[in-house]
Amino acid sequence: MPLGLDLYRPVPEDNPLTREKVALGRRLFFDKRLSRDGAIACATCHDPRRAFTDGRELAVGIRGQIGTRNVPTLVNRVYGKAFFLDGRAATLEQQAIEPILNPREMDMTTPELESRIGLPANTITGALASFVRTILSGDSSYDRYMNGDTRALSPEAKLGLNIFRGKGHCINCHAGPNLTDERFHNTGVAWAGGELHDVGRFTVTHAQEDRGAFKTPTLREVARTAPYMHDGSLATLADVVDYYDKGGNLNPGLDSDLRPLSLTGDEKHALVAFLSSLSGRIRVGGL
Numbered sequence: 001m002p003l004g005l006d007l008y009r010p011v012p013e014d015n016p017l018t019r020e021k022v023a024l025g026r027r028l029f030f031d032k033r034l035s036r037d038g039a040i041a042c043a044t045c046h047d048p049r050r051a052f053t054d055g056r057e058l059a060v061g062i063r064g065q066i067g068t069r070n071v072p073t074l075v076n077r078v079y080g081k082a083f084f085l086d087g088r089a090a091t092l093e094q095q096a097i098e099p100i101l102n103p104r105e106m107d108m109t110t111p112e113l114e115s116r117i118g119l120p121a122n123t124i125t126g127a128l129a130s131f132v133r134t135i136l137s138g139d140s141s142y143d144r145y146m147n148g149d150t151r152a153l154s155p156e157a158k159l160g161l162n163i164f165r166g167k168g169h170c171i172n173c174h175a176g177p178n179l180t181d182e183r184f185h186n187t188g189v190a191w192a193g194g195e196l197h198d199v200g201r202f203t204v205t206h207a208q209e210d211r212g213a214f215k216t217p218t219l220r221e222v223a224r225t226a227p228y229m230h231d232g233s234l235a236t237l238a239d240v241v242d243y244y245d246k247g248g249n250l251n252p253g254l255d256s257d258l259r260p261l262s263l264t265g266d267e268k269h270a271l272v273a274f275l276s277s278l279s280g281r282i283r284v285g286g287l
Contacts, residue, residue, distance in 0.1 A: 009078045009133060015093060015126045017133060017287055025131025026285060028124060033116050035106040037062050042099070042128065045071045051221035051282065052135060057232030061105035068198065070232040073225050075137040075282060076218055081182040085214045085230045088204045092129035097121065134287070137220040140280030153277055160274025163267055168244070170271075172257045179219035179278065186213045187258060188249030189229045196251070198230065211253055223276040237272045 011017050028034065032041045039062050046052040052074035054060075059067035069085055077083070083095035099105040100113060110121050117124055142161075144152035153161065164170040175181050190198040190212040201210035214230045228234040234243055245268065247260040263271070 011078070011133060012091065012093075015129060017130055019287060021127050021130045022134055022285055022287065024123075025127035025129070028117070028128055029131055031117075034100050034108065034113065035062050036108055036112075039063075040106065045099075046074050048282070048284065051075060051137070051224040051279075053225045055226065057227050059105070061102070062107050065104045067104055069230050070227065072217060073221060074132050074135050075221050076178050077135065078133040079178050079182075082215065086201050086204055087184060087215050092132055093122075093125045096125040096128040096132070131285070134283075134285050136283045136286070138280050138283075140220070141277040142274070143280060145277075154273060156270045156273040157277045158274075159267070160270035160272070160277075163263070163271050164274055167263070167267070168261060168271060169257050169259075170244075173216045173255075174219050180216045182216065184210060184213040184215050185255045185257075186211070186251065186253045187229075187244075188212070188251055188254050189231065189233065189243075190214070191249045191251040194251075200230070209253055212251065213253070219275060219278050221279050221282065223279045237275050238268065241268045241271050 009017075015021075029042045029046075032038045032044075034041060045054045045059055047054055054071045057070060059069065059071045061067060072085060077092060080092070083089040083092060084098070089095040089098065100108050101110065108116075113124065114121055141152045141157070145158075145161075164174075173181050173183070173185055184201040186200075186209075190196055190200055196212050199211050201213040201215075202208075204210070222228075223237060226236060228237070228240050234240050241263070244258070245261045245263045248254060248258040
């Protein structure tokens with residue numbers, strides 16, 4: 001079975017998956033009535049054609065309001081441990097309501113939402129969360145290679161996998177079938193000119209070690225989800241590799257795993273080739 005597509009899906013007991021609920025969630029995901037001016041839907045930012053991202057540096061809400069962070073992909077979020085880049089939502093149900101109520105995104109209130117859609121808010125968020133739990137990515141070249149097809153990866157991508165696991169230290173954070181440890185790390189992206197521009201996880205925990213820390217994203221479909229980092233500041237995978245090759249931006253809380261890598265040009269290209277092999281087939285709506 002392809003990794004990432006057929007793993008057991010954890011689902012909360014108080015919101016079991018049903019075909020009817022997933023179908024409702026799909027309809028609501030594309031329903032622009034969820035925004036105050038009827039201009040945007042969940043799918044506006046999480047576009048299925050872009051692996052459920054939007055291709056922008058920062059999210060854009062109603063009336064063209066620019067957000068503060070990049071739109072993360074929704075693929076394989078059923079395996080998530082915390083949601084949003086700072087992990088402030090503990091469940092997909094909590095995650096689903098925040099953009100709807102955020103004045104800079106969809107700008108609704110709970111009573112307005114319920115009146116407009118004709119359903120209780122918890123029914124709406126339960127359905128949206130259920131739909132998101134069906135968005136699964138797998139059957140990539142990497143998956144086929146891991147399942148025994150030694151020809152699924154090119155020689156360059158195989159070299160990239162070795163670097164990913166070894167010299168690049170990538171696997172320290174991007175671990176497991178979903179290629180994320182679901183933890184929070186300070187990689188230095190939020191720091192520039194010696195100043196912290198986004199406190200990240202610190203907003204949630206108020207722990208000093210979380211200043212400038214953000215959740216490790218899944219690398220599945222990563223070649224399709226540019227630009228990168230919490231602020232969309234790196235345009236290409238080659239830029240991301242260059243950033244980590246330099247050891248990130250120095251700051252007081254920089255993750256201990258980050259250090260200059262001294263990758264050669266061929267090694268950088270190989271790492272990008274491997275990352276590109278993580279794009280596969282996205283399945284939506286299945287139970």
